[in-house]
Amino acid sequence: MMKWLSPRSALGIALITVALVALPFVAAMGGQAWVRILNFAILYAFLALGLNIVVGLAGLLDLGYIAFYAVGAYTWALLASPHFGLHWPIWAILPFGAALACIAGVVLGSPTLKLRGDYLAIVTLGFGEIVRIFMNNLNAPVNITNGAQGITLIDPVKFGDFSFSGTSQILGISLSGPQKYYYLLVALAILVIIVNERLQNSRIGRAWQAIREDEIAAKAIGINTRNLKLLAFAMGASFGGIAGGIFSAMQGFVSPESFSLIESIMILAMVVLGGMGHIPGVILGAVLLTVLPEVLRYAVGPVQTAIFGKVLVDPESLRMLIFGLALVLVMRFKPAGLWPSPERKRDLTVKPQEVAP
Amino acid sequence: MSKAMGEVLLEANAVAKHFGGVKALRDVSLTIRRGEVYGLIGPNGAGKTTFFNCMTGLYVPDGGGFMFNGTPLVADAPHQAAERGIARTFQNIRLFGNMTALENVMVGRHVRTKAGVVGAMLHTPATRNEEAAIRQRAIDLLHYVRIEDRAEDLAKNLSYGDQRRLEIARALATEPSLLCLDEPAAGMNATETEALRDLIEGIRRDGTTILLIEHDVKLVMGLCDRVAVLDYGALVIEDVPAVVQKDQRVIEAYLGA
Ligand SMILES: Nc1ncnc2c1ncn2[C@@H]1O[C@H](COP(=O)(O)OP(=O)(O)OP(=O)(O)O)[C@@H](O)[C@H]1O
Ligand SMILES: [Mg+2]
Numbered sequence: 001m002m003k004w005l006s007p008r009s010a011l012g013i014a015l016i017t018v019a020l021v022a023l024p025f026v027a028a029m030g031g032q033a034w035v036r037i038l039n040f041a042i043l044y045a046f047l048a049l050g051l052n053i054v055v056g057l058a059g060l061l062d063l064g065y066i067a068f069y070a071v072g073a074y075t076w077a078l079l080a081s082p083h084f085g086l087h088w089p090i091w092a093i094l095p096f097g098a099a100l101a102c103i104a105g106v107v108l109g110s111p112t113l114k115l116r117g118d119y120l121a122i123v124t125l126g127f128g129e130i131v132r133i134f135m136n137n138l139n140a141p142v143n144i145t146n147g148a149q150g151i152t153l154i155d156p157v158k159f160g161d162f163s164f165s166g167t168s169q170i171l172g173i174s175l176s177g178p179q180k181y182y183y184l185l186v187a188l189a190i191l192v193i194i195v196n197e198r199l200q201n202s203r204i205g206r207a208w209q210a211i212r213e214d215e216i217a218a219k220a221i222g223i224n225t226r227n228l229k230l231l232a233f234a235m236g237a238s239f240g241g242i243a244g245g246i247f248s249a250m251q252g253f254v255s256p257e258s259f260s261l262i263e264s265i266m267i268l269a270m271v272v273l274g275g276m277g278h279i280p281g282v283i284l285g286a287v288l289l290t291v292l293p294e295v296l297r298y299a300v301g302p303v304q305t306a307i308f309g310k311v312l313v314d315p316e317s318l319r320m321l322i323f324g325l326a327l328v329l330v331m332r333f334k335p336a337g338l339w340p341s342p343e344r345k346r347d348l349t350v351k352p353q354e355v356a357p
Numbered sequence: 358m359s360k361a362m363g364e365v366l367l368e369a370n371a372v373a374k375h376f377g378g379v380k381a382l383r384d385v386s387l388t389i390r391r392g393e394v395y396g397l398i399g400p401n402g403a404g405k406t407t408f409f410n411c412m413t414g415l416y417v418p419d420g421g422g423f424m425f426n427g428t429p430l431v432a433d434a435p436h437q438a439a440e441r442g443i444a445r446t447f448q449n450i451r452l453f454g455n456m457t458a459l460e461n462v463m464v465g466r467h468v469r470t471k472a473g474v475v476g477a478m479l480h481t482p483a484t485r486n487e488e489a490a491i492r493q494r495a496i497d498l499l500h501y502v503r504i505e506d507r508a509e510d511l512a513k514n515l516s517y518g519d520q521r522r523l524e525i526a527r528a529l530a531t532e533p534s535l536l537c538l539d540e541p542a543a544g545m546n547a548t549e550t551e552a553l554r555d556l557i558e559g560i561r562r563d564g565t566t567i568l569l570i571e572h573d574v575k576l577v578m579g580l581c582d583r584v585a586v587l588d589y590g591a592l593v594i595e596d597v598p599a600v601v602q603k604d605q606r607v608i609e610a611y612l613g614a
Contacts, residue, residue, distance in 0.1 A: 195478050202477030202484070203470055203491065206456070210464045213453035220413055220447075221531055222439030222468030231474065 020186055024179040035178040037294045042185040043243055045286035048270040049192045050239025056277035057205055058232035059212025061121040063264050064128030068101040068237040070135060070259035072244025074145060075100050077254045080155035083146060090157055094245050101241025102234045109233035113226050128264050135256040150255025157249045181250050192239060196279050208232055273330055275337030284339050293323055366391040366566050367535055373420035374407055381407040383591040394567045396581035400610060403587040405570045406448055409537055413445050414438045440468050444533035446524040448540045454513035458523050461512050462495035465530025498526040502556060518549045537568040542576055554580060578602060
């Protein structure tokens with residue numbers, strides 16, 4: 001049912017739209033590097049919302065999520081670069097990458113169906129590492145991934161003749177490559193937000209939440225928990241695959257080191273820190289965790305010079321120290337995340353030991 | 358209802374289950390007829406809940422099996438049992454705590470509805486209609502068990518009695534032909550128990566067969582058409598309440614040892 005927007009929410013949407021359109025120009029004032037950081041914030045928001053389906057809705061603690069991102073990234077890199085001399089168009093690669101990631105999701109999902117919580121986390125963590133190690137070593141005897149050197153000169157996103165790399169003039173406005181990617185990423189992010197929102201309030205989404213809340217009760221009222229868990233893994237993985245493809249095209253370069261365990265942990269941290277299962281919270285988490293380390297990178301050195309007259313602590317270490325401290329403080333004082341869903345701030349009390357039904 | 362009242366709905370054939378050395382069920386055979394309220398009683402640890410778990414597919418029996426509506430129930434497939442028309446509540450209440458009461462009942466419609474991921478993402482008219490029907494049915498069921506004013510509260514914040522009612526509403530949402538209640542009156546005061554009794558009688562009148570585990574002997578004897586008694590995993594007797602009440606073995610099981 002379509003409801004007419006109230007004047008207030010219409011105004012809100014108008015303001016957000018203006019802000020979203022203007023943002024890359026504001027960021028560009030600080031240099032194109034800031035536009036790139038912005039782009040990564042949105043890409044991570046996209047990834048985090050994909051992971052939110054698995055962790056937030058279905059309650060499956062997945063620490064290997066980056067593997068699907070890697071599958072998507074390498075799919076794009078191999079099918080649109082001089083490495084194999086292939087240059088597939090976007091409408092073919094992106095669905096193909098998503099499908100491969102989806103298959104990888106099912107492959108990971110099937111052996112873990114009986115596992116829960118910590119055990120699931122350990123197995124998925126292992127899976128993520130396996131994929132990275134594969135990418136690292138699939139250069140002999142047949143060179144598929146080019147090993148640790150990675151793949152370079154990857155094609156940018158192109159629609160017909162319109163390329164997303166390089167500067168172009170649109171309606172008399174000059175747009176840089178990162179600025180063009182920004183708009184593409186915003187469009188994709190809006191898409192994943194809509195999907196998340198619709199799934200959450202659907203028959204499937206409710207079944208996922210039921211599994212998260214009590215798997216035995218979910219089974220007893222007729223939910224096929226095996227299939228639905230696989231579906232959650234597959235859905236989350238597909239989004240990871242799409243994000244990976246865009247990442248590959250945007251960077252023009254991929255190598256296995258972009259897909260290390262710390263990346264999986266960061267994405268999970270975005271979901272948890274923002275507010276598990278709450279879409280605006282997850283977006284906030286992604287944006288903060290991407291932008292904060294960068295802001296610190298620029299701020300830590302100069303601030304030290306301003307206060308002490310010289311740099312006392314290595315800015316790089318101090319940056320991660322402050323970052324870690326911030327995470328600990330948030331989890332200590334806002335255990336449900338920075339922006340949990342209003343009516344259901346989950347109390348994170350320890351659930352009673354699993355007992356026989 | 359198409360099927361005649363009184364015909365066999367569920368048949369347990371020599372169902373056995375052990376946990377290590379504990380024989381929780383020893384070749385239990387019993388039959389439940391369509392339209393009746395069937396009581397299952399016995400002292401603590403007699404195997405009542407284990408019987409439920411075997412029947413609903415949560416445990417795989419070590420021997421024997423169940424016939425439901427004339428065809429065997431597949432062991433180890435709880436979601437199929439629900440699909441076939443067996444719904445249950447749990448002795449230690451298992452609700453979806455961080456979902457609202459309404460959502461809990463809406464989840465119960467899962468087996469009787471179809472919308473998939475694609476429908477949900479595209480918001481097709483068929484999906485929207487189904488969604489509206491799910492919601493309406495869930496609201497009706499909350500009215501039926503009289504907790505409609507708690508619809509938007511999280512299940513975990515409901516009072517104990519309301520949680521028990523919500524669990525019944527969720528089970529009814531699956532349109533069961535057999536509703537199994539595991540000690541629904543446990544922890545209830547006299548007024549609440551009386552209201553529960555009315556609810557169970559109403560459900561039976563509306564055509565659902567009921568299997569009731571209960572310690573409250575007065576409630577069982579007043580409500581049930583037939584009663585089975587388990588003791589140490591074995592069936593002691595299966596008969597009408599008047600006969601069961603006077604049976605020497607039953608009196609011993611409850612008073613002795
Ligand atoms: N998962 C399990 N693992 C080991 N032993 C179990 C398990 N479930 C039940 N038992 C044992 O089986 C026996 C029957 O237990 P059950 O829960 O079926 O009894 P009950 O009749 O429901 O009792 P109560 O009235 O206390 O609920 C008990 O001895 C119990 O300890
Ligand atoms: Mg019991």
